Amino acid sequence: MSYVDEVFQAVSRHNPGEPEFMQAVREVFDSLKPVVEQRKVYRDAGILERIAEPERQIVFRVPWQDDKGKPRVNRGIRIEYNSALGPYKGGIRFHPTVNLSILKFLGFEQVFKNSLTTLPLGGGKGGSDFDPKGKSDGEVMRFCQSFMLELQRHIGPDTDVPAGDIGVGAREIGYMFGQYKRIRNEFTGVLTGKGLKWGGSLIRPEATGYGAVYFAEEMLKTRGETFKGKTVAVSGSGNVAQFTTEKVTELGGKVVSMSDSNGTIYDKDGIGDQKLRYIMELKNVKRGRIKEYAEKFGCEYREGANPWSIKCDCAFPSATQNEISGKDAAELLKNGCMLVSEGANMPSSPEAVSLFVEKKILYGPGKAANAGGVSTSGLEMSQNAQRLSWSREEVDKKLNSIMVAIHKQCVDSAREYGDAGNYVLGANAAGFVKVADAMIEQGIV
Ligand code: NDP
Numbered sequence: 001m002s003y004v005d006e007v008f009q010a011v012s013r014h015n016p017g018e019p020e021f022m023q024a025v026r027e028v029f030d031s032l033k034p035v036v037e038q039r040k041v042y043r044d045a046g047i048l049e050r051i052a053e054p055e056r057q058i059v060f061r062v063p064w065q066d067d068k069g070k071p072r073v074n075r076g077i078r079i080e081y082n083s084a085l086g087p088y089k090g091g092i093r094f095h096p097t098v099n100l101s102i103l104k105f106l107g108f109e110q111v112f113k114n115s116l117t118t119l120p121l122g123g124g125k126g127g128s129d130f131d132p133k134g135k136s137d138g139e140v141m142r143f144c145q146s147f148m149l150e151l152q153r154h155i156g157p158d159t160d161v162p163a164g165d166i167g168v169g170a171r172e173i174g175y176m177f178g179q180y181k182r183i184r185n186e187f188t189g190v191l192t193g194k195g196l197k198w199g200g201s202l203i204r205p206e207a208t209g210y211g212a213v214y215f216a217e218e219m220l221k222t223r224g225e226t227f228k229g230k231t232v233a234v235s236g237s238g239n240v241a242q243f244t245t246e247k248v249t250e251l252g253g254k255v256v257s258m259s260d261s262n263g264t265i266y267d268k269d270g271i272g273d274q275k276l277r278y279i280m281e282l283k284n285v286k287r288g289r290i291k292e293y294a295e296k297f298g299c300e301y302r303e304g305a306n307p308w309s310i311k312c313d314c315a316f317p318s319a320t321q322n323e324i325s326g327k328d329a330a331e332l333l334k335n336g337c338m339l340v341s342e343g344a345n346m347p348s349s350p351e352a353v354s355l356f357v358e359k360k361i362l363y364g365p366g367k368a369a370n371a372g373g374v375s376t377s378g379l380e381m382s383q384n385a386q387r388l389s390w391s392r393e394e395v396d397k398k399l400n401s402i403m404v405a406i407h408k409q410c411v412d413s414a415r416e417y418g419d420a421g422n423y424v425l426g427a428n429a430a431g432f433v434k435v436a437d438a439m440i441e442q443g444i445v
């Protein structure tokens with residue numbers, strides 16, 4: 001049996017009942033076969049065994065009181081996955097589906113993603129099964145304060161720097177930052193995605209969506225194409241989806257869909273700037289459902305459906321993991337989709353990934369395509385350390401050049417390992433090599 005398969009089996013045995021985690025490990029390990037074949041040193045140093053095991057997993061009780069005074073309990077988790085390249089870095093997710101499998105898959109992906117950013121960032125991820133939907137601001141605040149009361153002892157600006165993810169945006173980061181500052185009596189860059197008045201970076205809110213579009217622009221260039229006149233399907237209507245839509249529109253594409261967990265809107269005229277402002281207000285302030293857009297603007301609404309049966313040239317999955325099944329992928333391809341850029345983490349099922357790679361469309365996997373968010377978090381950390389803030393133009397320019405650099409690493413490494421144009425191989429191999437080499441240089445720790 002190959003070294004890769006041997007370690008994969010051991011990892012499966014040690015992590016029973018964690019399908020999302022095993023899916024992420026399988027995908028990365030499959031790409032690494034030509035890499036470990038070429039560089040025996042990784043086997044000698046036991047790198048795969050070590051890299052699959054998180055450095056630290058923290059699980060804790062989060063008690064809080066709801067508006068009726070009733071005691072409630074959720075589970076808090078932080079996975080400090082790998083610190084070979086820098087402090088643990090990665091988002092916090094609040095969603096009822098959160099469990100160890102999901103946070104380990106996200107943490108594992110984050111390690112390689114952060115390596116690709118060119119910045120000194122280790123990988124981590126955290127969250128809770130707390131559901132912010134339908135909760136009052138007061139309930140969300142009390143939950144965030146309780147979550148941070150425990151988390152604060154494990155994190156710090158040089159140790160572990162969390163940020164947002166699903167269900168964690170500006171409001172939640174604010175409440176968590178306020179609580180950290182109060183407990184520790186320190187005003188530091190311990191979280192990213194902070195408000196602009198108190199240490200946040202310009203462009204961080206936009207960064208994941210903009211980055212996914214910049215990455216797609218680079219992929220399009222390899223075929224002499226641009227966004228001008230392209231029809232684009234976006235899923236989700238949260239942070240990543242909103243700024244993906246904004247940037248695609250700015251570059252001359254037409255976004256015809258957005259969605260939430262209840263359904264999809266299909267607006268053939270395109271979700272232009274005015275309509276996007278409506279969605280931002282609806283989702284970020286009123287916290288309503290995407291269906292209200294269809295009612296307001298009189299477009300089609302598909303209850304319970306995702307956008308993948310809509311005819312499009314480019315798809316930006318920006319909601320959640322495994323949102324594109326094999327069947328959805330076949331439908332996208334049948335309708336002529338030639339580019340998929342993943343704003344979400346692992347949105348394509350293994351069957352969908354295989355189809356995209358086999359058909360040689362421009363397929364940018366999440367760990368490369370959505371790395372603009374964490375990259376700009378890295379830029380926020382630099383600004384905090386300098387006690388300076390950079391202009392919008394400066395941060396946007398840096399974000400763009402990081403996405404160009406990530407694209408180049410993917411292209412070069414796919415070619416080096418024998419499958420030019422395969423961004424899955426390129427991203428996994430390039431991300432891995434840097435972390436693995438750093439681990440070897442730092443000894444068996
Ligand atoms: P938000 O919470 O802002 O938005 C999430 C969106 O996805 C909402 O529209 C939500 O709908 C939808 N969604 C969530 N879960 C499901 C589900 N199970 N089925 C269908 N729709 C769902 O999160 P973000 O925009 O920040 O994150 C979206 C994706 O991007 C995630 O995969 C995240 O890990 C990834 N990502 C985020 C980064 C960031 O900087 N924020 C950086 C890199 C990746 P509803 O409101 O109905 O739940």
Ligand code: 2IT
Pocket residue numbers: 089090091092110161162163164165192345370371373374375377
């Ligand atoms: O998945 C991700 O990269 C994020 N949620 C952003 C992490 C970060 O630290 O900005």
